[in-house]
Amino acid sequence: MSDSVKIIFTGTGSGRSSLNRFHSSFLIRSDSYNLLVDAGDGISRALLRLGIDFNEIDGVFITHLHPDHYSGFPSLILQMKMSSRRMPLELYTSKGNGNFIKELLNRSYLLEKRLPFQLNFMKVEKGSRIDFRGKFSITPYENSHLEKYREYGVKSSELKSYSMIIATPRGEVFYSGDVGSVNDFSFYKFGENSILVTETTHVSIEAVIELIQQNDLKKVILTHIESDDPSPLISKISSVYPDGLNKITVAHDGLMLTL
Numbered sequence: 186m187s188d189s190v191k192i193i194f195t196g197t198g199s200g201r202s203s204l205n206r207f208h209s210s211f212l213i214r215s216d217s218y219n220l221l222v223d224a225g226d227g228i229s230r231a232l233l234r235l236g237i238d239f240n241e242i243d244g245v246f247i248t249h250l251h252p253d254h255y256s257g258f259p260s261l262i263l264q265m266k267m268s269s270r271r272m273p274l275e276l277y278t279s280k281g282n283g284n285f286i287k288e289l290l291n292r293s294y295l296l297e298k299r300l301p302f303q304l305n306f307m308k309v310e311k312g313s314r315i316d317f318r319g320k321f322s323i324t325p326y327e328n329s330h331l332e333k334y335r336e337y338g339v340k341s342s343e344l345k346s347y348s349m350i351i352a353t354p355r356g357e358v359f360y361s362g363d364v365g366s367v368n369d370f371s372f373y374k375f376g377e378n379s380i381l382v383t384e385t386t387h388v389s390i391e392a393v394i395e396l397i398q399q400n401d402l403k404k405v406i407l408t409h410i411e412s413d414d415p416s417p418l419i420s421k422i423s424s425v426y427p428d429g430l431n432k433i434t435v436a437h438d439g440l441m442l443t444l
């Protein structure tokens with residue numbers, strides 16, 4: 186039995202489809218619960234490529250309903266069905282998102298009654314810690330990523346997008362999720378050993394660097410990356426903040442972070 190928790194980056198791309206990066210997602214792996222965070226287009230192939238068994242996943246957390254974060258979910262359920270999964274699967278997302286996904290599965294003929302396993306829709310509330318068998322926990326926070334749709338009459342309940350704190354006995358990660366602006370980082374109090382995992386599509390690298398300097402962060406992982414080639418991002422970091430490359434890792438699919 187090991188107490189270590191690993192974060193495996195199953196995808197590090199943005200909303201743009203790429204042959205070298207799957208859409209942004211990661212697996213939090215412990216010896217008694219494995220949680221997949223996000224399941225965009227191609228998630229099943231991303232898992233296959235890394236040799237991650239579909240049935241090793243105990244739960245899926247969907248941060249928000251942009252296609253690069255959820256649209257592979259029905260197909261993942263189909264893979265689980267075809268591999269005769271028996272173990273229940275937990276789905277964590279907002280109530281409104283859960284209802285939409287329920288409808289999506291039904292309309293995709295993945296009828297609950299025909300699945301060989303139970304799919305449990307779990308409650309997610311902002312600021313409310315979710316414990317995963319004492320191995321790690323997640324505390325989701327709502328961010329402003331989807332606020333731009335409000336002016337089109339989209340209801341508040343349909344604008345849920347989450348950042349989260351991932352806590353383990355050995356360390357803590359703040360995961361930005363997709364953000365609206367740099368203000369979405371401000372509620373989190375970075376500790377001395379906090380690790381930051383942040384997207385880099387909706388927030389500039391300059392803003393991330395400022396955050397690193399202000400909070401004296403020692404370890405930062407960049408994901409949700411626009412381009413296949415990490416070198417433009419790396420050269421930008423080294424020109425703005427040469428010391429930054431000792432602290433910042435530009436993630437690639439398959440990268441593993443051990444906590």
Ligand SMILES: [Zn+2]
Nearest residue numbers: 200251253363
């Ligand atoms: Zn995204």
Ligand SMILES: [Zn+2]
Nearest residue numbers: 249251330363
């Ligand atoms: Zn998004």
